[in-house]
Amino acid sequence: MSGSTVPIKQASQKSFKDELHPTFERRKWAVDRVIWALMFATVVAALLGVFGSGLFSRETIERAHGGGTIELEHPRLARFHSPEDLRLTVHAPDATGDTLRVALSSEFTSQAQVRRINPEPDAVSVGPEGTVAEWQVRDWSQPVVVDVQYEPDDWGRIGGSIEVQAGEGEAETIDFSEIVFP
């Protein structure tokens, strides 16, 4: 017969005590507790929005423009290929003309897939400044809210700018950036 053999009497001398490693186990228990603490901290951080979609994950940039304001609410922290949105609120009571023009820079559209713009624009075109959407606005006395739904197509730091022109006034450009987790 090939291979070495061990007499049963010799093999039976083995005890479960031979497999015990109390020092190793004590170290492992200590490491376990550290990992638990990290896990609980991760859950709390996720609840607060540190990894996107939470209390601290969004930022609002507000600019005074003409007699009103332009406000961009966007995620500071987001997740790769998960639904996000940019919310633009344009309050321009003194605007003349009836067109709201919003241009999303090509820097941003190359890093994110725009899924939907709500309300649907009356016209969309693509130019050197990026993707341009236009709406006819009947009443400037009320704020106009535009919601751009998108999914980050890249991870790391992504961003770009959004250019807003209310009526025939001057365009306002807001730069924004966000960190996208993989």
Add this chain to the structure above:
Amino acid sequence: MSLVIRAALIYFILMVLMRAAGKRQFSELTAFDAILLLIISEAVQQALLGRDDFSLTAGIILVVTLISIDIALSLVKQWWPKADLVLEGAPVVLLDNGQLVKEHMSRERVDEADILESARRACGLERLDQIRYAILEKTGTISIIPVQNPNA
């Protein structure tokens, strides 16, 4: 809704449903039970991930949340024994000193054949009169304590 809140809700809802299903339901998986578990996991996956969030981060957060809840509950059970009773239940005696406890058996949907099967597997016993105690454990398995042989 936050991933963490969704994961916690699913965890507790599943826990309540599994407790209501009874100890024996998934303790020994039949082929159909295995399929049922697969269907449940598929259905739950949709609810956990919500609107098409298939990012690596979301997956890690979900796993960390579910395991954290499990660890937290095990710590609670250790510190507060009543929580263990509520979350895990208690063993149930099915055969007490040679007498079948019919009420417990019907409540837990266990029959004589189940007790005999466990007796055969665990102790190589053939008949019910060789069993002193049969206990349905929290995990859903049936423990058998044989009648002591006075001649042994």
